[in-house]
Structures are given as structure tokens and as C-alpha cells.
Amino acid sequence: xxxxxxxxxxxxxxxxxxxxxxxxxxxxxxxxxxxxxxxxxxxxxxxxxxxxxxxxxxxxxxxxxxxxxxxxxxxxxxxxxxxxxxxxxxxxxxxxxxxxxxxxxxxxxxxxxxxxxxxxxxxxxxxxxxxxxxxxxxxxxxxxxxxxxxxxxxxxxxxxxxxxxxxxxxxxxxxxxxxxxxxxxxxxxxxxxxxxxxxxxxxxxxxxxxxxxxxxxxxxxxxxxxxxxxxxxxxxxxxxxxxxxxxxxxxxxxxxxxxxxxxxxxxxxxxxxxxxxxxxxxxxxxxxxxxxxxxxxxxxxxxxxxxxxxxxxxxxxxxxxxxxxxxxxxxxxxxxxxxxxxxxxxxxxxxxxxxxxxxxxxxxxxxxxxxxxxxxxxxxxxxxxxxxxxxxxxxxxxxxxxxxxxxxxxxxxxxxxxxxxxxxxxxxxxxxxxxxxxxxxxxxxxxxxxxxxxxxxxxxxxxxxxxxxxxxxxxxxxxxxxxxxxxxxxxxxxxxxxxxxxxxxxxxxxxxxxxxxxxxxxxxxxxxxxxxxxxxxxxxxxxxxxxxxxxxxxxxxxxxxxxxxxxxxxxxxxxxxxxxxxxxxxxxxxxxxxxxxxxxxxxxxxxxxxxxxxxxxxxxxxxxxxxxxxxxxxxxxxxxxxxxxxxxxxxx
Numbered sequence: 202x203x204x205x206x207x208x209x210x211x212x213x214x215x216x217x218x219x220x221x222x223x224x225x226x227x228x229x230x231x232x233x234x235x236x237x238x239x240x241x242x243x244x245x246x247x248x249x250x251x252x253x254x255x256x257x258x259x260x261x262x263x264x265x266x267x268x269x270x271x272x273x274x275x276x277x278x279x280x281x282x283x284x285x286x287x288x289x290x291x292x293x294x295x296x297x298x299x300x301x302x303x304x305x306x307x308x309x310x311x312x313x314x315x316x317x318x319x320x321x322x323x324x325x326x327x328x329x330x331x332x333x334x335x336x337x338x339x340x341x342x343x344x345x346x347x348x349x350x351x352x353x354x355x356x357x358x359x360x361x362x363x364x365x366x367x368x369x370x371x372x373x374x375x376x377x378x379x380x381x382x383x384x385x386x387x388x389x390x391x392x393x394x395x396x397x398x399x400x401x402x403x404x405x406x407x408x409x410x411x412x413x414x415x416x417x418x419x420x421x422x423x424x425x426x427x428x429x430x431x432x433x434x435x436x437x438x439x440x441x442x443x444x445x446x447x448x449x450x451x452x453x454x455x456x457x458x459x460x461x462x463x464x465x466x467x468x469x470x471x472x473x474x475x476x477x478x479x480x481x482x483x484x485x486x487x488x489x490x491x492x493x494x495x496x497x498x499x500x501x502x503x504x505x506x507x508x509x510x511x512x513x514x515x516x517x518x519x520x521x522x523x524x525x526x527x528x529x530x531x532x533x534x535x536x537x538x539x540x541x542x543x544x545x546x547x548x549x550x551x552x553x554x555x556x557x558x559x560x561x562x563x564x565x566x567x568x569x570x571x572x573x574x575x576x577x578x579x580x581x582x583x584x585x586x587x588x589x590x591x592x593x594x595x596x597x598x599x600x601x602x603x604x605x606x607x608x609x610x611x612x613x614x615x616x617x618x619x620x621x622x623x624x625x626x627x628x629x630x631x632x633x634x635x636x637x638x639x640x641x642x643x644x645x646x647x648x649x650x651x652x653x654x655x656x657x658x659x660x661x662x663x664x665x666x667x668x669x670x671x672x673x674x675x676x677x678x679x680x681x682x683x684x685x686x687x688x689x690x691x692x693x694x695x696x697x698x699x700x701x702x703x704x705x706x707x708x709x710x711x712x713x714x715x716x717x718x719x720x721x722x723x724x725x726x727x728x729x730x731x732x733x734x735x736x737x738x739x740x741x742x743x744x745x746x747x748x749x750x751x752x753x754x755x756x757x758x759x760x761x762x763x764x765x766x767x768x769x770x771x772x773x774x775x776x777x778x779x780x781x782x783x784x785x786x787x788x789x790x791x792x793x794x795x796x797x798x799x800x801x802x803x804x805x806x807x808x809x810x811x812x813x814x815x816x817x818x819x820x821x822x823x824x825x826x827x828x829x830x831x832x833x834x835x836x837x838x839x840x841x842x843x844x845x846x847x848x849x850x851x852x853x
Contacts, residue, residue, distance in 0.1 A: 208372035209280070210382055211365050212293065213269055217261040219356070220300060224257030224416060225250065227304050231311055232413055238315075238719060240407045249413045252402055256416035259393040264300060264418075266386055268292050273376070273383045281370040289369065290357075297353045305349070307417045309340070313661065315717030316412045318421035320788050321527070324549075324581070330599065331580055334624030339662040339675075399423035400805060406822070407719050430544035430789065432842035435804035439835050441465075441843075447836035452768075454775045460765065465840075465849060467767045475761035479566055480737075481640070481704035482651045482756065483695075486531055487684060488625075488659040490710035492519075492728040494681050504681045507689030508708065508730070515732035516741045516759070518773070522727040522783040522794065523712045524749050528655070529581045530786075531711025534749035536560065536590065536653075537850075538770035541786040542842045543804060549582045550845075554589025554606065557767045557852045559753045564591060565764060569643050569650045573636050575614070575626030575657045577601055583655075584611070592653065595639055597626055612639075621666040626657035628666055629687035637694055644700040655711075659684045677714065692734075706734040709752060720811075721790040722801060725818040727783075733759065746781035746794065747773045767850075769841065784837070793834040798827060800834040808835075 232239070232249060239245065271292055279285055310318060336342060360366050400423075402414045438444070445464045453459065457469045492498045496509040497517070524534040529546035533539065536558045537547060547553050560570055572592040578584035579601035584594050588607035598613045614627060614635055621628040627635075636654050643650035658665055663680040670686050672679035688708070695701050710729035718726055731752055738759060747755075750770040757764065758772035771780065782795040792801040799811045799820060808831050811820035844850045 208368050209272060209374050209379065210269075211368050212360055213265050213272065213382075215360070215365065216265045216268075216296070217258070220261035220264065221254060221257045223300075223304055224253065224260070227307055228253050228413055231307070234311070235315070235409045235413065238407075238409045238717075239413075240410060240719075245405070245407070245410045248402075248405065249410060252414040253416070255397065256399075256402070256414070256419045259389070259397060260416045260419045262386055262389050262393070264296060266390060268296060269383050269386050273379050277373045277375065280373045286370060289366075294353060294357070297356050298349060301349055301352045303418050305345075310417070313715075315409065315715075316420075317415040317417045318424065320424040320545075322421055323424045331576065331624050335661060338624050338664060403805075408717075408721055409719065430804055432543060432839060432846075435806065436543065436802055436838065437806050437808055437835050438839055439832060443832075444836040444839045447833055448769075448840045451833060451837065452771065454771055454780075456772075456775065457766075465844070467769075467844075469766055470763075471757075471766050471772075472763050473758055473761045477761045477763065479568075479649045479760070481644070481649050481700055482563075482568075482707070483636070483640070483654065483704060484535065484652065484707040484709070484753075485654045485656065485688070485691075486528075486535065487688075487708065487710045488528065488656045489712060489714040490659060490681075490684065490729065491713040491715070491726075492710075492730045494714075495730055498728075498730070502678060504678060505685040507685045507692070508732075511688075511692070511708070511734050512730075512732055514740050515734040516736055516738055516743060518731040518743045518745075518747060518752075520744050521709075521729060521731045521747045521749065521752075522724070522785055523710060523729045524727075524784050524786060526712050526716040526726075526787050528711045529583075531709075531749060532583070532586070532655070535709070535752060536587075538750040538753060538768035539845075539850075540750065540769060540784040540837050540841045541791060542838065542845060543786070543789060543791055547845060548586045552848070553582075553586055555852050556590065556845075556850045558590050559768075560590035560592065561852045562757065562762075562764050562766065563651050566762070567648060569593070569646065569648050571595055571639050571643070571650060571652045572655075573632065573639060573652055574655045575622075575628070575632040575635075577626075587653070595635065597622075621664075623657075623662060623664045625660050629656050629658040629684060630666065630669070630690060632656060633687060633691035633694070636691070637698070640695075640700060640704075641698065644698075656684065656687075658687065659714075701735070705736045705756070707752065707756065708732050708734065709749070716787060720820055721803065722785050722787055722792055722799070724785065724794060724799060724813055724820070725815075727785045743773060745773055745776050746783055747771075747776070748783040750784065769837065791838055793830065793837065795830060795833075798823070798830055800827070800830045802834060802838065 275285060399415060399420055403411045405411050442464055453469060456473060457471050459469045461468055494500055495505045497512050524530050524541040529548040530541055533546045533548050537556060563570060570592040572587035573595040574583060576597050577599040578594055578596040585604045585607060588594050588603055588609040593609055594611040603611055618635055619627045619631055632654060636652055639652060640650060659680050663675050663677055665680055665683040670682050672682050709731040713726050713729060716723060716726045733756060736759060751773050754768060754770040755773040758774050782793055785792055785794060790801060790803045792799055794813060797813050799813050801809045810823045810826050812823060813820055
């Protein structure tokens with residue numbers, strides 16, 4: 202065996218050693234970067250580096266196995282010939298290049314998400330234009346590519362100087378002798394596939410420790426394999442009748458009556474007193490906008506003077522939480538008014554057209570619906586989802602056609618309408634200009650309109666038009682300032698329009714700028730601002746604990762609408778203290794915040810509860826579970842998941 206490892210298989214053996222050393226080095230750097238957030242103990246240090254080595258070794262074996270298979274099947278008589286050399290160089294170059302790239306890519310991903318590669322990295326592979334343009338605009342891409350080539354070249358230089366290539370090309374082992382190490386590697390691979398799930402790194406309470414003990418590539422493929430999570434398979438359940446009974450009791454408010462005795466039917470009649478009004482509605486979903494950015498929430502940098510001023514003139518929600526950590530989660534919450542079901546957002550799933558949503562209610566009130574996005578709405582399946590609910594699509598068409606089943610109209614944002622654009626889309630000023638034009642066109646038709654505007658500027662690479670604000674490019678604080686600047690400019694422009702007085706504006710974030718922290722779900726990293734501006738109502742500060750899914754039912758309440766609903770969201774105006782709650786999740790771990798207790802359920806069929814201190818932003822695990830809150834949490838997520846997968850969320 203020793204002869205095998207130092208001759209024909211010497212580079213294969215060296216690769217595993219080099220990979221494990223690089224894995225240790227990357228882990229150590231990330232460990233030092235995260236010291237403030239780690240729970241330092243001998244057990245955690247052993248977990249980070251001991252379990253980390255286990256994952257690194259397995260990943261190294263997977264990486265080098267294709268080269269090993271080449272060594273096995275290549276005929277002995279051609280070893281050392283030109284074909285062998287060129288194929289060996291090519292396979293090893295690709296292997297080392299991808300290895301170095303994957304290690305270096307860990308740093309920006311960790312910097313933004315504080316995790317190893319996960320479902321976000323998997324999702325981004327689908328949308329190559331946005332991802333590669335974002336990399337190109339955020340980092341010096343030529344320098345990165347040259348660096349990758351140089352590092353890969355250094356490995357080749359090392360193998361040449363140490364005569365390892367010479368040994369590889371001079372050792373003509375028999376097929377039988379070559380089969381032994383390959384069977385060994387294949388056996389190790391099968392052991393990892395069957396018995397070393399990525400989840401074993403997630404047993405601790407500190408998410409930084411958990412993530413550091415993982416390997417990025419191993420985590421990537423684990424996320425790829427579990428990109429769809431079946432609730433029935435992975436989560437705790439209640440008997441169906443009990444689950445739906447709890448939900449029907451939970452979602453029903455005092456002005457609502459159920460229209461069916463069926464236990465699974467959530468349809469209810471909602472009646473509001475007062476004169477029903479139908480103003481135009483403009484919902485601005487602001488990209489990655491945490492509550493902590495605003496002066497109203499204590500920020501001292503004066504980044505949001507327009508929003509802070511508007512908050513005093515609005516119905517301002519100070520204790521509202523995003524359901525998730527991605528844009529599609531915010532869209533799901535605002536349109537479907539549903540808890541964040543585990544796995545992919547419904548926006549990105551199949552069979553997501555013609556769902557019971559706010560569009561169903563708005564169409565009953567004879568509204569024109571428009572989804573306005575500054576990028577190509579092909580990204581994250583936005584166009585299919587919104588088009589499937591009856592929205593006209595207004596986007597930056599980059600040649601990705603609508604799904605054949607979508608019959609809605611699509612309006613392109615032309616080059617002449619764009620003054621600035623980055624990887625994610627046109628700048629906020631431009632999207633607001635286009636929105637004004639769409640509003641003008643709809644106003645001319647004599648029907649009320651609902652415009653869902655999705656902004657893109659507040660996203661890496663944090664770029665915006667030159668001279669818009671007196672702050673440097675490429676900084677988060679700068680693009681927050683620009684986001685606020687564009688909103689102020691938008692409102693000033695809208696005020697000049699004849700439709701302004703009869704238009705309400707909802708400003709709300711899709712999610713926070715960062716979701717990382719000590720716990721699986723970090724509650725403070727879901728706190729977002731929300732306000733209803735120009736509502737013709739007296740300004741009001743609403744401190745009730747509420748969820749993103751409650752915003753549109755609350756708007757309908759302020760408008761005194763009578764309508765039929767199957768939504769999970771509530772009218773915040775009518776919430777009693779014991780009804781205040783927020784749904785929060787992060788793809789696999791989902792939960793409910795109520796009465797300062799956060800009930801968390803995960804895909805290991807576990808349930809944990811924590812006391813939540815909103816002042817210190819700390820959680821402490823409770824030893825005894827509150828069964829009422831546990832069952833309520835499970836019931837909401839179980840029924841939401843079942844209703845979608847069974848087609849019960851479809852509009853009639």
C-alpha cells in the first residue's frame with residue numbers, strides 16, 4: 202500500500218493532505234474572525250476542528266475520486282505517454298482550480314451570511330447573470346482569476362520540483378494493484394454518503410460553532426440534496442383535525458365568520474364597519490432594509506431623514522418582523538400572507554399559480570395589478586409567481602421569456618429609461634420613475650391600481666448613480682442613504698400627480714440586511730420597518746408585535762373592506778394582547794414569537810423554546826416547554842405546508 206501511495210497515486214495522496222491543511226487554515230481564519238460570537242470551550246474547539254477535519258477529509262476524497270477513477274481505467278501501456286500527461290494535467294488543474302476557488306469563495310459568503318455555503322449558494326447557481334455580474338462589480342475579477350491561476354500553478358510547480366509528476370508518469374501499476382486504493386476511496390465515499398450527514402454539525406446551540414465545524418463544499422451539496430423539505434417527513438406533526446382546529450381558532454378575529462364547517466377550510470367572511478374606500482395602493486418592498494438603519498429605531502448616522510420624517514406622518518409599525526431572510530420570503534409573506542413554510546419559498550416552487558392571495562382580494566375590488574422590478578423577474582421565479590397571480594409584469598427583460606402557462610402582459614424597462622444599472626437591476630431612482638409612469642397609465646384607465654415595487658439598490662455591490670448623495674460608493678451606509686434619498690425623490694414626484702391624493706403608500710422591507718447570530722433564528726435580525734403613508738388616517742405609532750404577513754390584511758381593514766379571506770395574516774388594529782405574534786424562519790428552522798417566548802421547530806423533528814429579551818436581544822433556552830405555544834407553532838406551519846402541497850391554497 203505504501204508503494205501505491207508514493208508512486209502512481211502520490212499526487213492523489215498529496216491532494217488529500219493539502220486539502221485538509223487548507224481546510225484547517227480557512228477554518229482557523231474564520232474562527233478568529235468570529236471570536237466575539239463564539240462560545241469558547243474545549244468541547245466547542247474540539248468540535249470545530251475535530252469534526253471539521255472529518256468533513257474536510259470526506260470532501261477531499263470526493264474531490265479527488267474522479268482523478269482516482271482516471272488512474273484506475275487508464276491503460277498501463279500508455280502511462281507516461283503524451284495522452285496520459287495532458288489528461289493528468291487537465292484533470293488536476295481543474296481539480297485544484299475548483300478547490301482553491303471554493304476555499305476563497307468561503308470568505309465573501311461568510312462575510313455576508315456568517316455561514317458555510319447553504320441553500321442560498323445553491324439557488325444562486327441558477328441565476329448566473331446576476332451572480333457573476335455581482336462578483337464582477339463587487340470584487341476585482343481579473344485579479345481574482347489571475348490569483349487563482351497563480352495558486353494553482355504553484356501546486357503544479359511543487360509537484361514538478363518534488364518529482365511527483367515524474368513518479369506518476371513512470372509507475373506502470375497493474376489494474377489489480379490500482380483497484381485497491383480506488384476501492385478504498387469508494388468505500389470511504391459510501392460511508393460518508395450513508396453515515397455522515399451535514400446535520401451532525403448542527404447539534405450545538407451556537408450557530409457559529411456549528412457552521413465553523415462544517416466544510417463549505419460538503420454543506421453546499423447537502424443543501425443541494427435537501428433543497429425541498431417535506432414537512433411530513435422532517436418536522437413534528439399534530440393530528441390533522443387538531444392542527445386545523447387550532448389554526449382556525451388562531452386566525453379568526455372578532456369581525457370574521459367561517460363560511461364552511463370543513464375543518465381544513467379557512468375561508469371566512471370579514472366585515473368592517475364604515476364606508477369602504479378604494480384608493481390606489483403602492484407597496485414598496487425595500488431590499489435588505491433593517492429597522493436599525495432608521496433614526497426612529499435609534500440610528501445616529503442620519504441615513505434615513507426622509508423615512509424618519511414620513512414615519513411621523515404615517516401609521517408606523519415599530520414592532521414588526523420579517524418572516525425570513527430572503528427577498529422571496531418577503532414577497533411570499535406580503536402576497537400570500539402565510540407563515541414561511543420550510544424549504545424553498547412558495548414563490549420559487551412549482552404549482553404556485555392562481556393561489557389565494559392579496560391579488561384574489563384586489564381583483565374582487567377591480568384593481569389593476571402591477572409587479573415592478575428593476576432586474577429580470579426571471580430571477581427567483583418572480584415573474585412566474587406574480588404573473589400567475591394576475592399581475593402585469595414590468596421588469597428588465599434580459600431575454601428570459603415568461604412561462605408558457607402565464608398569460609399576463611409583460612412591459613419591458615427600456616435602455617432609454619435607465620440611467621444607472623448594476624448586477625441586480627436598475628437604480629431605485631429609475632425604478633420609481635418607471636413606477637410613476639405605470640401609475641400615470643393606470644390612472645388614465647379610470648380604475649384603481651395596486652403596484653408592488655421591488656427595489657434592488659440596497660444590495661452588494663452597494664453602487665448607485667454618481668453625485669446622487671455625498672457618500673462613497675461600495676459602502677452599506679452609503680446605499681442606505683441613497684435608498685432613503687430615492688424614496689424622498691419618489692414621493693415628491695408623486696405629489697405632483699393627480700392620483701396622489703387618492704393613493705396610499707406602504708413602505709416595508711423584504712428582510713433585514715444580515716441574519717447571522719448565535720442562534721439558528723436570530724430574532725433581532727428579522728426586525729424591519731413598516732409604514733402606511735398618505736392613508737388619510739391620523740398618524741399613529743403601532744407598537745403591537747406583528748408579522749410581515751399581517752400588513753395587507755391590516756391595510757384592508759383601514760380601508761373598511763368587506764371581503765372573503767383564506768389568509769393567515771391578521772388585522773393588526775384588532776389584535777388583542779394575547780393575539781400578538783410573529784412568524785420567523787430561515788429555510789429549515791422555523792418558529793413563532795409570542796409572549797416573549799420563541800418556539801422553534803426544526804427539520805430534526807425537535808422543538809426548543811427560548812425566553813426572548815428584546816432589550817438585550819438575548820435568548821435563553823427554557824427547560825420546560827409551553828405546550829400551548831408548541832402546538833400553536835406546529836399547527837400553523839403544518840397546515841400551511843399541507844394546504845400548499847395538497848392544492849388547497851388555490852383560489853376558487
